[in-house]
Amino acid sequence: MTIRSTARALLLSACAGLALTAASQPARAAGSVEVVHWWTSGGEAAALNVLKKKMEGQGVAWKDAAIAGGGGAQARTVLQARIASGNPPTAMQMLGYVIQDWANEGALANLNEVAKRDGWDKVVPVPLQRFDKHDGVWVAAPAGIHSTNWVWVNKALFDKVGGAVPNSFPEFLALAQKFKEAGVIPLAHGGQPWQEMTVFDGAVVSAGGPEFYKKAFIDLDKAALTSDTMKAAFDQLRKLRGLVDPNFSGRDWNLATAMVIRGEAGMQIMGDWAKGEFAAAGKEAGKDYVCFRYPGTQGTVTFNSDAFAFFKVGKDQQAGQALMAADVLSPDFQVEFSLLKGSAPARNDVPSDRFDSCGKKAIADIKEADARGSLLGSMAHGHAAPEAVKGAVADVVTGFFNSDMSSADAVKKLAAAIDLTR
Numbered sequence: 001m002t003i004r005s006t007a008r009a010l011l012l013s014a015c016a017g018l019a020l021t022a023a024s025q026p027a028r029a030a031g032s033v034e035v036v037h038w039w040t041s042g043g044e045a046a047a048l049n050v051l052k053k054k055m056e057g058q059g060v061a062w063k064d065a066a067i068a069g070g071g072g073a074q075a076r077t078v079l080q081a082r083i084a085s086g087n088p089p090t091a092m093q094m095l096g097y098v099i100q101d102w103a104n105e106g107a108l109a110n111l112n113e114v115a116k117r118d119g120w121d122k123v124v125p126v127p128l129q130r131f132d133k134h135d136g137v138w139v140a141a142p143a144g145i146h147s148t149n150w151v152w153v154n155k156a157l158f159d160k161v162g163g164a165v166p167n168s169f170p171e172f173l174a175l176a177q178k179f180k181e182a183g184v185i186p187l188a189h190g191g192q193p194w195q196e197m198t199v200f201d202g203a204v205v206s207a208g209g210p211e212f213y214k215k216a217f218i219d220l221d222k223a224a225l226t227s228d229t230m231k232a233a234f235d236q237l238r239k240l241r242g243l244v245d246p247n248f249s250g251r252d253w254n255l256a257t258a259m260v261i262r263g264e265a266g267m268q269i270m271g272d273w274a275k276g277e278f279a280a281a282g283k284e285a286g287k288d289y290v291c292f293r294y295p296g297t298q299g300t301v302t303f304n305s306d307a308f309a310f311f312k313v314g315k316d317q318q319a320g321q322a323l324m325a326a327d328v329l330s331p332d333f334q335v336e337f338s339l340l341k342g343s344a345p346a347r348n349d350v351p352s353d354r355f356d357s358c359g360k361k362a363i364a365d366i367k368e369a370d371a372r373g374s375l376l377g378s379m380a381h382g383h384a385a386p387e388a389v390k391g392a393v394a395d396v397v398t399g400f401f402n403s404d405m406s407s408a409d410a411v412k413k414l415a416a417a418i419d420l421t422r
Contacts, residue, residue, distance in 0.1 A: 031320040032061035037093035043276025047341035088311035096382035103134035111138040140307040141328040144343030149202040149294040172295040179266030187243035188265035190251035193398040197380030202294030207233040210374040234407035275342030285356040301369040304381030392417035
């Protein structure tokens with residue numbers, strides 16, 4: 001069932017909520033909220049629990065509707081069924097263009113009263129606002145900013161092989177070879193399309209720089225998509241494929257992170273939610289693990305931003321919904337959540353003093369990239385192009401990663417697949 005048809009079912013079957021009129025009196029809010037999400041790993045669950053406790057401490061009951069699956073595909077399927085039956089949740093964890101899809105159907109609530117009162121327009125970076133606002137109306141509250149072009153390294157192994165932070169892809173391959181010679185898996189990876197896409201985000205920036213990434217993945221420029229530069233990005237992906245272990249297929253991302261934590265693998269290319277897994281395991285940045293940007297991408301940040309999109313609900317739920325929206329973007333929650341989740345705050349006015357070295361680097365890198373226009377939405381996580389395009393790219397990328405397809409054939413398939421979405 002399409003988003004359009006399910007949203008229409010919502011509008012016909014469910015009572016459309018009014019604007020969040022209780023937002024100006026959060027201290028008097030009560031009731032309950034039901035939240036659909038896929039944060040089920042250790043670090044993710046601990047981070048979400050911060051919001052749950054914050055809500056419960058203000059008299060709002062929390063009904064957890066967790067649906068396992070790191071990419072959120074299963075959760076989106078469940079949501080569509082619920083909307084079709086006229087039973088929307090209070091809020092759901094969403095990413096990028098999916099928020100806009102539901103907003104286009106008129107299914108999301110108006111958060112402007114909360115946003116105006118709390119000054120969201122002044123503190124949330126503009127590249128995030130394009131996803132959390134629709135036609136000037138705030139419909140979602142970002143929980144943080146994740147950047148996807150990270151490499152996570154076991155420090156004991158890094159020190160053992162005499163590693164240095166690689167500034168280029170050839171240097172990265174040289175480091176990987178050292179891990180291989182030391183008898184460990186160079187690169188931990190989970191064989192799922194969204195994970196391969198996450199790796200490819202970094203490869204595209206590394207091969208062509210931020211302007212090329214914009215042309216290829218945001219503008220969907222055919223010349224860029226079929227260029228030698230894009231071939232070079234696929235060439236990087238092919239070499240990375242040779243660094244993973246034979247049992248990678250179907251592995252969840254957090255299990256790949258655990259391989260690095262336990263010293264079974266040297267590195268993982270993954271968004272900074274991986275940092276939450278290190279934290280949950282009691283590991284410290286700089287002491288137990290090292291972080292650096294995908295080689296050749298320093299100065300550019302490919303981001304995704306988990307947000308809570310709020311659905312139109314009945315008056316009896318609006319007070320709790322308004323309080324939840326305010327809590328998500330409150331400075332204290334943004335700090336506590338990010339410390340556990342591995343993200344950076346979705347506010348540009350939050351100090352970095354409580355963050356570790358990787359957290360400080362994330363905050364500084366995001367500010368630098370935002371200032372120079374290289375804070376770019378991740379294709380892998382639905383912030384570069386709409387879902388249909390993302391799916392088309394994912395099919396080609398994961399097909400390439402799991403076959404002997406040539407880079408020349410891959411760029412042809414990539415451009416053709418994107419053409420079919422237009």
